[in-house]
Amino acid sequence: MSVFEGFRFRRVLSPIHQLDPRAKFFYVCTVFVIAVMFNQLMPLILLFLIQLPFVLAAGVQKEWIRSMKGASFLALMIFLFNFLFTYFYREYPTFPPSSSLMEYSLAMTLRFIVLVESFSIFFLTTSPDRLGLALEQSHIPYEFCFAFTTAVRFVPVLAEEAQTIMDAQKARGLELERGNFIKRIRNYIPILIPLIVSAIRRSLELAEAMESRAWGATNKRTNLYVLKIARGDYILAIISIGMLVLAVYVWLFMREQIPSLIPWITG
Amino acid sequence: MDDILCESRTVNKTLAIINTLDLKYTYPGGTAPSLVDVSLTIGKGDYVILTGPSGCGKTTLCRCLNGLIPHFYSGKLEGEIEVASLMVPEHSIYELARHVGLVFQNPENQLFALSVEKDVAFGLENLGMPREDMRARVDWALQMTGIYDLRERAPHELSGGQQQRVAIACVLAMKPDIMVLDEPTSFLDPLGAQKIFEVIGDLNKKLGITVILVEHRLDLASEYANHVIVMDEGKVVLDGKPLDVFDSESARLIGVGIPKATRLYQALRQGGVHLDRVPVNSQEATLLLQEVLTRDRG
Ligand SMILES: Nc1ncnc2c1ncn2[C@@H]1O[C@H](COP(=O)(O)OP(=O)(O)O)[C@@H](O)[C@H]1O
Ligand SMILES: [Mg+2]
Numbered sequence: 001m002s003v004f005e006g007f008r009f010r011r012v013l014s015p016i017h018q019l020d021p022r023a024k025f026f027y028v029c030t031v032f033v034i035a036v037m038f039n040q041l042m043p044l045i046l047l048f049l050i051q052l053p054f055v056l057a058a059g060v061q062k063e064w065i066r067s068m069k070g071a072s073f074l075a076l077m078i079f080l081f082n083f084l085f086t087y088f089y090r091e092y093p094t095f096p097p098s099s100s101l102m103e104y105s106l107a108m109t110l111r112f113i114v115l116v117e118s119f120s121i122f123f124l125t126t127s128p129d130r131l132g133l134a135l136e137q138s139h140i141p142y143e144f145c146f147a148f149t150t151a152v153r154f155v156p157v158l159a160e161e162a163q164t165i166m167d168a169q170k171a172r173g174l175e176l177e178r179g180n181f182i183k184r185i186r187n188y189i190p191i192l193i194p195l196i197v198s199a200i201r202r203s204l205e206l207a208e209a210m211e212s213r214a215w216g217a218t219n220k221r222t223n224l225y226v227l228k229i230a231r232g233d234y235i236l237a238i239i240s241i242g243m244l245v246l247a248v249y250v251w252l253f254m255r256e257q258i259p260s261l262i263p264w265i266t267g
Numbered sequence: 268m269d270d271i272l273c274e275s276r277t278v279n280k281t282l283a284i285i286n287t288l289d290l291k292y293t294y295p296g297g298t299a300p301s302l303v304d305v306s307l308t309i310g311k312g313d314y315v316i317l318t319g320p321s322g323c324g325k326t327t328l329c330r331c332l333n334g335l336i337p338h339f340y341s342g343k344l345e346g347e348i349e350v351a352s353l354m355v356p357e358h359s360i361y362e363l364a365r366h367v368g369l370v371f372q373n374p375e376n377q378l379f380a381l382s383v384e385k386d387v388a389f390g391l392e393n394l395g396m397p398r399e400d401m402r403a404r405v406d407w408a409l410q411m412t413g414i415y416d417l418r419e420r421a422p423h424e425l426s427g428g429q430q431q432r433v434a435i436a437c438v439l440a441m442k443p444d445i446m447v448l449d450e451p452t453s454f455l456d457p458l459g460a461q462k463i464f465e466v467i468g469d470l471n472k473k474l475g476i477t478v479i480l481v482e483h484r485l486d487l488a489s490e491y492a493n494h495v496i497v498m499d500e501g502k503v504v505l506d507g508k509p510l511d512v513f514d515s516e517s518a519r520l521i522g523v524g525i526p527k528a529t530r531l532y533q534a535l536r537q538g539g540v541h542l543d544r545v546p547v548n549s550q551e552a553t554l555l556l557q558e559v560l561t562r563d564r565g
Contacts, residue, residue: 129381150379157375157423202376209377211339212369213390213437217361220395224388224405 015232016058016125021134023233024122030240031118034247035111041103041261043250044110050243051117060124067120071113079109103260128152133227142221150206158199165194284445284477285309285332290346292327292336301327303501305346311444314471314491315479316509318523319498325481326372328498329449332479333367334360351444364390368438370448374430378422383414383433386422390441408440411474412466428459435466445477446470452484464488486526489513489547497523510545528552 016024035047055064083105087097132149136142169190170176176187250258290305301324309315317325330336337344338360348355351366371377380386384405391401409415412432417425422433431451438446448467452460468491471478482488489495495512497505499521505512512518513529528546535542542559546552 127381129385132381149381153379153381153421153423205371205373205376206379208335208339209371210379211335211360212333212364214361214364214393214441217364217393218395222392222395222398222401224385224392224398224401226398 012059014058014125016054016121017127018230018232019125019236020227020229020233021122021126021131022138022227023229023236024126025134027236027240028118028122030244032115034243035114037247037251038258039104039107039111040258041107041110042258043247044107044114045261047114048110048117051114051121054121058121058125060121063124064117064120067116067124068113071116075109075113078112079105082108100260129225130227133223133225136223137227154202158195161198162191162195165191282310283308284311284313284351285479286347286349287331288347290331290348291344292331293343294327294340295342297342299501300343301501302331305501305503307496307503307506309477309479309494311477312471312475313477313494314468315477315494315496316485316488316492317479317481317496317498318483318485319504320522323498324501325498326449327501329369329447329479329481331355332445332447333369334358334363335369361393364443365394365441366443367445367447368441368443370431370434370438370446370451372450372453374427374434374451374454375423377434378430378437381421382418383420383422383425383436384409384418386433387418387436387440390437394441404440404442408436411439411470412436413462426459427454428456428462431455431459431463432466435463435470439470443476445479447479447481449481450483451480452482457487460484461487464491467491483524485513485524486528486548489526497521509547513547514545 031047031051035044038044055061083097083101086101086104091097091101128149132145132152135145135148166176174187174190177184178187285307286309287305287307290302291300292302293300305328317328319325327336330340331344331348332350332355334355336342337356344356350363353363353366355363378386380389387405387408388401391404396404405418406415409418412435414429414432414436417429417433422430425433431454435446435448435451446467451467452463455463464487467478467480470476471491478491480488480492489509492509495505495507495509496503497512497518504521505515505518510529513523513525514533518525526547528548528551531552532542532545540559542552542555544551544555546555
């Protein structure tokens with residue numbers, strides 16, 4: 001679960017937090033596209049490093065490092081899978097595995113890390129509130145935006161409730177950590193059922209409260225807040241476009257010249 | 268003679284803001300009706316306390332007042348109910364919401380935004396109010412309920428008492444004529460409850476909002492009320508001025524939490540000491556006792 005820890009928003013004031021979620025999302029998408037375009041180590045390392053100033057400017061180093069740690073196990077799995085499968089599929093009887101295989105597996109791993117890195121920056125520096133607002137102003141139907149913000153709002157409440165139910169059931173002698181895999185999953189049923197029942201009751205009460213406050217009175221809903229695109233957002237958008245143009249240029253004309261880094265590493 | 272009666276009734280009708288006649292309601296799938304022959308008249312600007320043992324139909328009556336019954340809960344509704352000159356079954360919940368605000372028991376499940384002011388604005392957003400007007404209205408509601416400083420906090424980080432004040436602000440922002448509060452203090456500590464009663468009392472006194480407060484803690488709440496309704500098993504069993512209701516024998520039998528000052532009055536009366544009036548709170552009781560004592564000495 002620590003991967004998700006690294007995505008949890010904390011209210012801080014920084015230039016990065018102030019940016020429009022739409023501009024940040026555009027940036028994340030750009031990084032995503034560039035990361036998928038290349039499967040050599042060098043461009044991916046560059047892509048990884050380019051994002052560090054954002055982390056520092058936002059002052060979310062601690063959370064960011066935690067999310068990276070959380071992702072490291074998955075990253076290791078990705079490396080092993082890529083390495084072993086490709087080795088047995090392509091090169092098997094020859095030994096040792098070729099250096100290009102090494103580079104390829106490392107690059108795939110780094111691609112994953114870059115993706116986690118950029119999404120983590122996005123979620124760490126964007127309040128769910130502003131994200132919901134950005135969704136609304138992107139003409140996504142209000143029902144979806146409302147569902148999104150409400151879900152974010154109730155995640156901690158439900159987590160707390162799950163903990164309470166778990167404690168109550170343990171106090172009655174329920175043992176969660178016993179038995180084989182199937183048995184352990186079955187152990188969670190006495191926790192899930194009260195949790196679901198209470199969530200349904202809660203949602204009914206919510207619906208009542210919404211109705212009582214004129215939900216659906218008009219389809220020209222207004223909003224207390226409005227997102228305005230500021231200078232920083234334009235700058236981020238220009239940086240993103242610049243990165244994209246550069247990446248496409250390199251991909252088209254210089255792909256073959258990108259040096260392999262493995263000889264450097266292995267010496 | 269008839270003329271005068273007729274006239275007084277029409278006058279009464281214009282001053283009344285809620286009128287029900289033989290209201291009867293059964294929840295879908297329910298065997299027994301939850302409201303039986305409820306006929307009530309509530310005046311404009313009244314402060315009404317609605318009380319009675321749990322399960323007697325108080326929440327059900329509240330749901331009728333803002334149209335959740337019959338629009339959200341189906342089931343069988345008979346009789347007439349008119350609120351703020353609107354026949355409830357003929358108007359949608361959002362139309363009624365401009366006139367009747369409902370505050371629920373559990374503060375947690377009626378706040379759904381990620382900041383207090385956004386929550387307070389929710390109803391106004393739904394009505395499509397322009398942003399500048401909305402800003403002013405939200406600030407006003409926050410100030411009236413004394414939570415202006417909390418406006419940027421997340422509702423789920425607040426204490427129960429603060430949350431309940433946010434819930435009141437949410438409803439107040441829509442400037443309703445009537446505010447219905449269903450056991451708003453049952454999740455709160457006594458101090459938080461006291462604060463809520465003060466806020467509600469202010470809304471009634473300063474803004475003239477008609478208040479219907481469902482409450483068990485009559486000691487604290489009855490200070491402001493001018494009308495008490497006691498229900499039992501879906502029926503209205505007592506309906507009148509606080510003193511008359513609290514002093515009646517049936518209130519005691521039903522187990523209404525009669526204010527301690529009134530109980531003191533009753534005990535004194537049994538012992539042969541007659542106070543001039545029925546007190547509802549300790550200050551009043553003190554005054555009356557002092558009067559009696561000085562009179563005895565003199
Ligand atoms: N949603 C519902 N569906 C079916 N029956 C209900 C529902 N809510 C309340 N009741 C029933 O209606 C009766 C009155 O309940 P309620 O109005 O909640 O009482 P009070 O608020 O005075 O405690 C109770 O017998 C209860 O079981
Ligand atoms: Mg109730």
